[in-house]
Amino acid sequence: xxxxxxxxxxxxxxxxxxxxxxxxxxxxxxxxxxxxxxxxxxxxxxxxxxxxxxxxxxxxxxxxxxxxxxxxxxxxxxxxxxxxxxxxxxxxxxxxxxxxxxxxxxxxxxxxxxxxxxxxxxxxxxxxxxxxxxxxxxxxxxxxxxxxxxxxxxxxxxxxxxxxxxxxxxxxxxxxxxxxxxxxxxxxxxxxxxxxxxxxxxxxxxxxxxxxxxxxxxxxxxxxxxxxxxxxx
Numbered sequence: 001x002x003x004x005x006x007x008x009x010x011x012x013x014x015x016x017x018x019x020x021x022x023x024x025x026x027x028x029x030x031x032x033x034x035x036x037x038x039x040x041x042x043x044x045x046x047x048x049x050x051x052x053x054x055x056x057x058x059x060x061x062x063x064x065x066x067x068x069x070x071x072x073x074x075x076x077x078x079x080x081x082x083x084x085x086x087x088x089x090x091x092x093x094x095x096x097x098x099x100x101x102x103x104x105x106x107x108x109x110x111x112x113x114x115x116x117x118x119x120x121x122x123x124x125x126x127x128x129x130x131x132x133x134x135x136x137x138x139x140x141x142x143x144x145x146x147x148x149x150x151x152x153x154x155x156x157x158x159x160x161x162x163x164x165x166x167x168x169x170x171x172x173x174x175x176x177x178x179x180x181x182x183x184x185x186x187x188x189x190x191x192x193x194x195x196x197x198x199x200x201x202x203x204x205x206x207x208x209x210x211x212x213x214x215x216x217x218x219x220x221x222x223x224x225x226x227x228x229x230x231x232x233x
Contacts, residue, residue: 041154045192052143055136056203063210066099078228099129100221126218133211144200151193158186
């Protein structure tokens with residue numbers, strides 16, 4: 001009796017699993033079919049989404065590397081400079097390979113010149129490093145602003161198609177099935193454009209916040225390095 005109950009329970013679980021899998025497959029097919037009604041605009045939106053995802057992941061990796069730094073880095077730089085080991089300090093900066101290390105390496109190469117010249121050189125390198133970190137953000141912002149507009153363009157085109165079909169059948173009976181293509185295009189492209197635009201906007205703001213964090217870190221490193229040069233040997 002117990003084995004019969006277990007067998008029936010297993011059969012019910014397998015049946016529910018198969019039904020769930022069929023429902024998931026049908027829903028994915030429906031979503032794909034709905035996307036097809038959007039026409040060529042959905043292809044452009046898909047390309048924009050892929051581009052935004054690539055830029056986000058690539059910039060995220062770059063920013064994570066930019067903020068990854070040894071906590072003893074500045075202490076070692078201080079020891080090398082105070083001991084007169086300028087070459088060792090420069091080699092440490094090259095091995096670290098971060099935006100702040102590039103700034104300090106430039107400052108070390110200017111040691112012996114007026115402090116104002118050293119600070120200007122460090123700040124110039126910092127500005128270049130920040131511009132490298134911001135690479136691709138203009139494209140991301142363009143996607144965030146342009147994707148919803150493309151979606152609305154698809155909506156207008158879909159409505160034009162709908163009214164055109166209505167005008168063509170003005171003398172006869174208009175069936176909803178004949179107007180479904182235009183209506184689907186009007187709704188699907190709007191949804192697709194908004195989804196791509198919203199995702200790109202959140203990704204853009206997230207990257208901007210991370211870049212601001214790196215900028216504050218670079219400013220802190222600049223002040224720390226200038227204070228180091230003013231310290232008595």
